[in-house]
Amino acid sequence: MARPPDKTLRPGGAKNHGFWLIFHRPAVYDVRPNYRTQNPNKETAMSRAFNFNAGPAVLPLEVLEIAQKELIDFNGTGMSIMEHSHRGKAYDAVHAEAVANMAKLLGANDDYQILFLQGGASLQFAQVPMNLLGTGQSADYVNSGAWASKAIKEAKKIGSVNIVADTSKEIPTNMPDYSALNYTKGAAYVHVTSNETIAGTQIQQFPKTEAPLVCDMSSDILCRPFDLKQFGLIYAGAQKNLGPSGVTLVVIRKDLIERAPATLPTMLQYRTQAKENSLYNTPPTFGIYILMLVTRWLLAKGGAAGIEKINRAKADKIYAAIDGSGGYYRGGANKAFRSIMNITWRLPSEALEEKFIKEATALKMIGLKGHRDVGGCRASIYNACPAEAVDALVAFMKDFQAKNG
C-alpha cells in the first residue's frame, strides 16, 4: 500500500520551500528559528503558520499528521475513512470512540446523550427553541453580544423570549452577573453564551438555574472543566476547539429529548438523531473522525483540567503584554470577563492597527484582525494554539510598540 515518498507533496518539502522563503523575512521579530528548534518535527513545523484564526481555527499538529498518514489507507483497509460506509465496521469504531471520548471529557453520565449534528451552531439557534419552547411558554435569554443576539433573533421566530440582561452594546465589552439575574419562573429554559467570540468575553461562573440551562459553547467548549449536570443542553460548532467545520456537537439531557412536537420535520427533532446515535442519515464522517482524533489528543493532555492550565498560561501572557504596555494596547473586554480563548485589543489608531496586522501577517502570524463589526485586533488562542505562537505574538507586540510607540 505504501507509495514512494513524494517530496513535493509533503509539508515543508521542496514545493513549500519557496513559500517559506517569501514569508521568512528577518524583519521585525524573527520568530521562525525559535519555533523550528522547539518542534522535533522540523519539516512539518517549518511550513506551519502561527494561526490565530477565530474559526475554522488551528488544529493540533499531531492530529493533522495522523490524518495525513491515514488519509489514503485507514487502518489497512485500503481506503480513506471518507470512503467508508457510515454503516460499516471501520467508521463504526471511529464514531463510537468519538462519542465515548467526548462523554469522558465532558464527564457526561447516562442522563446525557451526545449528538453529532450538522448545520453549525447557527442551526442550534433555531433548533433549540423548535424542540424546547412549547406553545404558551417563554424562554429566558441573556444578550451578551453578537452571538447571543443571533440566538435571540432566531428564538423570537419560534416563540416568546424574555431578555433577562443585555450587555451587548457595552464598551468595554461586558457580561452581566449571571447569578444575580431575575430568571423567569416556569421558563422553558435559560439560554446563555459561554464565550462571546467577537467581544472577547467569557462567563466566569455559570448560574444555577431552575429551568434547564442551555449554553452555546462554540468558542470555548472543553477549554476548562465545567459541571455538565448544571446544564439541560449545550451545543458547539466544532471548528474552534473540536475539529473541522461541518460537525455540531449537541449534548442533551435525556429528559429533554422528547419535548419536541411530533409535527416538527424529522431532521429537526433531537429525538430522531438521539434514537439513532447520530446515524439517522449520513453524518459528516470525516469531520467526526478528526474530532475523534482531537478528543484523543485532549485526553492525552489531561482533559479539560489539563488544557485549562495551558490555556490560562497562554492567555495570561497576552493580557500581561496588553496591561504592561502603559496604555499603548487597550484590552477590549472588561477585565472581570476576559476570555481565555479570544483576546481583543486596540492600538492608539486604526492606522497603527492596520500596520500591526500587516507586519504580523508578514511574519506568518495569521488571523489577528478583529471581527469586521468591532475592528481592532483579536488573537484566538484555542486549545490547539501552541504556546510558541503566543510567545511569538507577545514578542512581536513588544517590538512593535518599541518601534511605533
Ligand SMILES: Cc1ncc(COP(=O)(O)O)c(C=O)c1O
Ligand atoms: C459563540 C458562537 N456561536 C455561534 C457561532 C456560529 O457558528 P456556526 O458558524 O457553526 O453556525 C459562532 C461562530 O463563530 C460563535 O463563535
